[in-house]
Amino acid sequence: MFDHLPRASLATLPTPLEAADRPHNAGPALWIKRDDLTGLGGGGNKARKLEFLCGEAVAEDAKSLVTVGAAQSNHCRMTAAAGSRLGLEVHLILSGDAPVADDALTGNQLLSKMFGAQMHYTGAAESHWGELEIAREALTDELAAQGMRPSSIPIGGSTVTGALGYAVAFVELIEQCATAGFVPRAVVFTSSSGGTHAGLLAGRAAMIADGRLDRDSAPDIVAIGVAKGVNLGYPDIAGLADSVLEVMQVDAVIDGDDVEVDARWLGEDYGARTDAATAAIDWAARSGGWLMDPTYSGKGLSGLLGQVAEGRWNRDDHVVFIHTGGWPALFA
Template structure:
């Protein structure tokens, strides 16, 4: 599984912290602190970028190109990876350049030396943004930079491989603390983290290291329209990850659960439950979550707990994927 070029970018393993019981008669909640991966302020993208940048370096690329919303965590962390590896970084961003000095993730990306390309495209129009990324990639290739171009969120099979590895890390930590999670809950937009976790679970079951009857559900809280409508195809992306791991396809539609109730009006549009979850996290454990991604994901996890999906004898892990710099935008 790890016999692939890999750049050392993340601080691993990330902690698994107990968050107590949000409801007295509810399950014990744990946070997998992937906001503490270290790189450029931390977040889940560091795990993906280790494999993506490993390939870029092996190909002799001199520049990284990627795309995201105006306050994209992935773009900020790609900029940090480029700084670490000595690569030029170009970020294709939704929306227009803000007046005055940059804030939040854009401020950090510029500090890391990235060049920002504002498109004026709405943040939810991912297809148009990807076209802009491809156009810029062609332009930079013409300049001889041999750019390595990364789609939205780094959610290719190679990027998602980082979360197949993360699932095994998480299961080892659960065993150490005596937790037997009924579910692993994760926020999903471009789908790579979700697909990687599913592939990691399937691989451990196939290897006999995890009993299929007790393997935790992987429950995604969808925060973008595409993933709530089945785009990308999470099962196919997970099977592509398994292929990279040298294992047969194992995932089907029944393995993929995306709860779309907590997205709100659209991607990057805050919601009242999301803001309440951000406040709960801050006041309960000093955990910082953003309003676009992690806050909405946690709101879904807390709502499912309130609905009684899991009982007092259960453990539930929420994968905290980071995003706090957007709080300062």
């Protein structure tokens, strides 16, 4: 399903699948899929997307990468690392204002600078994604005029090409679960720009189509929405997943009823702290030494723990949480 597609070798795969303590006595067995350990530039889920995005860029003879994100964007940090690995110039469009000096850089911005990226600050608010994307398109045009042959990547790398990374991840995960002796009842993860979600749905549909998963026992794909757009249904996750399946050359379509986004854990906005995320971050740190951040993975885990407390799953179920990374933001 993937061998015909250009792909750069960037991630350390497969990532581990670790057993966690039951968060509730009557609740399910919980497993953590450690996609914070993908290796590239501090790890995180974007490494999987960048393998296909950068593979495409190299195949098209790009000389530079351009992408966009919040001030402490994990995706931007990992794109910077991918560029350093592949010898491509990297330009990052970021929210917020430039720091007064380079020695004031913290977290993901400090790491992006270490990887050699050029950072362009827009002054935009973190949640103003449209404004950031306009700036990305303008810089892409400018670099193209200079002969830099830019490969321009939207926020989160959530294109059809990027989402392929999580179709691969789903197959990898199900094979690990089989080795451990179970089929998960649900796969839970954090979602903002929709690419991880679409990829997981495509991977699930592909495994059902080729008979490796039974439709009735296939795991639910449960997104915890941490951005207003995905919580309101943007982008069209089912449509994006269908496009991924087409690129994979798999004869299957996504049922709209399979697209589940729990929007209750966002808080006031993207990046805004919540008490539930803080509690989930503390639980992860004390239960397994897992580091999660308050913008992304911490909110995702808070949604899973909240659904456990509500009794969605029983003691006989196995639930997997995909830890998508984000720990460098803790140092900001």
